[in-house]
Amino acid sequence: MRKAFLTFSVIFILFAVNPISVSAKVLVKDGQKIAFMGDSITAQGWSNPTGYVQLVIACLKANGISITPIPAGIGGHKSNQMLERLKADVLDKNPDWMTLSCGVNDVWHGTNGVPLEPYKSNITAIVDQCQAKGVKVMILTATVIGEDLDNPDNQKLAAYNEFLRKLAKERKCPLADLNAMFQKVLKAKKKKNQDFVLTADGVHMNAAGDRLMAEGVLKAFGLSDRQIRKVLQTPEQSAK
Numbered sequence: 001m002r003k004a005f006l007t008f009s010v011i012f013i014l015f016a017v018n019p020i021s022v023s024a025k026v027l028v029k030d031g032q033k034i035a036f037m038g039d040s041i042t043a044q045g046w047s048n049p050t051g052y053v054q055l056v057i058a059c060l061k062a063n064g065i066s067i068t069p070i071p072a073g074i075g076g077h078k079s080n081q082m083l084e085r086l087k088a089d090v091l092d093k094n095p096d097w098m099t100l101s102c103g104v105n106d107v108w109h110g111t112n113g114v115p116l117e118p119y120k121s122n123i124t125a126i127v128d129q130c131q132a133k134g135v136k137v138m139i140l141t142a143t144v145i146g147e148d149l150d151n152p153d154n155q156k157l158a159a160y161n162e163f164l165r166k167l168a169k170e171r172k173c174p175l176a177d178l179n180a181m182f183q184k185v186l187k188a189k190k191k192k193n194q195d196f197v198l199t200a201d202g203v204h205m206n207a208a209g210d211r212l213m214a215e216g217v218l219k220a221f222g223l224s225d226r227q228i229r230k231v232l233q234t235p236e237q238s239a240k
Contacts, residue, residue, distance in 0.1 A: 026222040027136075027174060028065060028097060035070035035090040035135075037082055037126075038101035041143065041204060041213075042073025050207055055214035059231040063223065070095050078105045078114050079122035086126055091133050098135050099176075099217060100126060103142030103160045104203060107153055120163050127171050138220055139168040141179040143213070146202040147186055147195070176220035178213055185212065 028034065036042050036053050045051035046069070057069055072089040074081070079102050090098055102123065106114040114122065130137045141161040145153035161179045168175035182198055189197045196202070198209035205213060211232050218228050 026063070026065065026227075028060065028067060028221050030065045031067070032096035033068040033070060033094065035072050035093065035095040035098040036101075037086070037090060037098055038073040038140075039077045039105050040073065040075035041104065042099075042101050043071070043075050044073075044204060045210060045213065046071040046073055048210070050210060052205065052210040052213035052217065055210060055232060056217050059214065059218050059223065059228060060221075062230040063227045072098075073101075076105060078102070078109065079119050079126070080114055083122045083126050086129060091129065091135065095135055097138065098130055099138045099140060101140040101142070102126075103157060103164070104145055107142075107157045107160060108145050108203065116159055116163070119160060120167075123164070124167060127167065127173065131171065136173075137171070138174045138176060138217065139164050140176045140213075140217065141165065143178050143182050143205075143209070144186070144199070144203070147197060147199060149183060149186060149190075174220040176216040178216045181212055181216050182209075 034056075036046060038045075042053060045053035048054065053069065053071070053073075057067060060067055070090065070093050072085075074085075082100075082102055100123070103119070106119050127137050127139070141164050142157055145151070145157060148154070157179075165175060165177065167173070186197060196206065198206060198212060200206045200209075215228055215232055218232075
């Protein structure tokens with residue numbers, strides 16, 4: 001009896017210190033509307049049947065959550081352009097959620113891009129305007145600009161992503177840290193000298209990249225690995 005009591009006590013103490021997660025709370029609800037704001041990566045994520053936006057929709061549905069998508073990805077767009085069209089493309093359509101994928105073109109377009117400080121102002125304004133209208137925002141870190149993580153564009157992009165992580169924390173936005181996920185896979189594959197592991201051209205997604213993006217978004221929405229695997233493979237399988 002004493003042994004059973006001690007065992008129960010140890011379990012209780014462990015649970016109190018590190019509570020067992022019975023099931024991650026899924027943030028998006030059945031019947032809600034989700035706007036997907038972004039550039040060509042998001043546009044292709046919608047237009048491609050196996051794009052990341054379509055995979056997110058399919059995986060939510062497989063778990064009993066049917067959503068109304070609002071596609072808002074336009075090729076080549078940067079933070080200033082997304083801010084300009086936010087009202088017409090997102091806010092006027094009254095979504096419950098908006099995913100925000102922005103940063104690649106701000107850096108990749110060089111002198112025609114958006115420097116870090118104006119980028120910060122644009123993204124902050126986008127998030128603040130959404131939250132003022134009651135739209136919840138999920139922030140996605142920008143993926144990669146070429147699969148060589150040490151190239152100048154990716155080095156420059158790091159500061160943009162650090163800002164996104166900080167803003168997500170400050171504004172209490174769910175964060176899909178896609179860049180960190182991409183780096184983990186690419187660093188592992190680099191040892192095998194594989195080209196275009198997650199992208200078709202260094203920027204736009206191939207099938208594995210779309211699956212990894214979808215997984216990051218779904219996890220940020222609170223879905224478990226078991227729920228995600230109803231539609232998606234694991235990251236390791238996706239990148240093979």
